[in-house]
Amino acid sequence: MxxxxxxxxxxxxxxxxxxxxxxxxxxxxxxxxxxxxxxxxxxxxxxxxxxxxxxxxxxxxxxxxxxxxxxxxxxxxxxxxxxxxxxxxxxxxxxxxxxxxxxxxxxxxxxxxxxxxxxxxxxxxxxxxxxxxxxxxxxxxxxxxxxxxxxxxxxxxxxxxxxxxxxxxxxxxxxxxxxxxxxxxxxxxxxxxxxxxxxPPVPEIQVNWNPVTETIKNVRTFWAQQTLWVAIVAISWFWFFGATLLAQFPNLAKHVLQGTERDFISLLSIFSVGVGVGSVWCEKLSKGKQELGLVMLGAAGMSVFAWDFAQVTGDIQQQLLAHPGLTLHRLPGWSDERMLLDVALLGICGGLYIVPLYVLLQSRAQPGYQSRVIASNNIMNALFMVLSAGFSVMLFGMGVSIPQLFGITAMLNVLVAIYLCWRQPEYWVSVCNYLRVWGR
Missing domain, CATH: 1.20.1250.20 (MFS general substrate transporter like domains)
Structure with missing residues (x-):
């Protein structure tokens, strides 16, 4: 294609x-x-x-x-x-x-x-x-x-x-x-x-309308298939990561950057377009194959650019507080541009991270269970998004600032990537092979 x-x-x-x-x-x-x-x-x-x-x-x-x-x-x-x-x-x-x-x-x-x-x-x-x-x-x-x-x-x-x-x-x-x-x-x-x-793959299935028992049954089924389970955890972490950052964009624009709704919309737009670009690039970078190596490359980029985003927004906050009357767009240097570049690259890396994981779920789940795998994934996604809100509230209660929250989330992302490679060595092997091929 x-x-x-x-x-x-x-x-x-x-x-x-x-x-x-x-x-x-x-x-x-x-x-x-x-x-x-x-x-x-x-x-x-x-x-x-x-x-x-x-x-x-x-x-x-x-x-x-x-x-x-x-x-x-x-x-x-x-x-x-x-x-x-x-x-x-x-x-x-x-x-x-x-x-x-x-x-x-x-x-x-x-x-x-x-x-x-x-x-x-x-x-x-x-x-x-x-x-x-x-x-x-x-x-x-x-x-x-x-x-x-x-x-x-x-x-x-x-x-x-x-x-x-x-x-x-x-x-x-x-x-x-x-x-x-x-x-x-x-x-x-x-x-x-x-x-x-x-x-339909299994028209004879008897629907169990009890969400508790069916959810427990699904979790047990996919826990036994660790490749699928680890992929679900990885996807859910993406939504935790994204929800943690995006939920703070309005407050970041207003209270940290001392900007307006236009600055919030700019951050949201650049991130969303970045995810879209990264998602489409997956096909070109993977050459039509299921390429799990992109997951770890995307995770590395997410941490690097989220960390830099935390640093630059923290610096901007200090400069604005130290010089009342100074605005975001009149800051010396290229802090404003660097911040927006971080957001764009963060979105691109997020797209590279998430798409191969969905391909893995679709290609390795049994045809009769594909929809139920996605349903289990959706439950986990929702759980992780709720946890992200609690995580932010907890850190804010400890006196953490918004830029510091971003930095902590970037460090946690490194730990999650290590966890994924430990639980499923295929991720590490895939990224090593991918880099070896592209390095030739």
Missing amino acids: KSPFQLLSQQRFGPFFWTQGLGAFNDNVFKTALITQVAFNTASLTTLDGKMLATLLPGLFILPFFLFSASAGQLADKYEKSQLIRWVKLLEIGIMLFAGIGFLSRSLVMLALALFLMGVHSTLFGPVKYSYLPQHLQVNELTAGNGLVEMGSFVAILLGQVLGAWLGSLEQHALFTSLSVLLIAISGYHLSRSIPLSP
């Missing part, structure tokens, strides 16, 4: 790519518009504290991943995937109609319930999203396909947050937000009608 982008013009991949991208886009338009309203117009919605709500509401979106991921994995293995995707997109239309009523009636209860239901929507779609690819792509196309999906997801998240924040700031925000999320949901359903058939 000359370019991974060739897949976008093919029916086996293109409609699926745009459908999943619009789903991620709509999630973030709705979430961000809601949180923007809660943050800036709390009094019109509730008497509760706005800051507390802005912290708790994202938890409502994550909660369904714990409750329903195990069942979602079974459904994706039992039913034909294109029809399942269309059912999920119809559910999204219904949720957005409900959310629209909530916006127009200024009902926080309805909006919170809609946010929870959008979490259910994403939970149901997740196992289908990654188990669809091995059914329609050749083994040597999985890296390209996953790279495009990761690129599309991060760009969709970014654009969704930007549009959601803008919609939430409008005077007629309720009307325009309601129309926007409904139109996006309908567009996603329309595109999903072109997704080709994907026969």
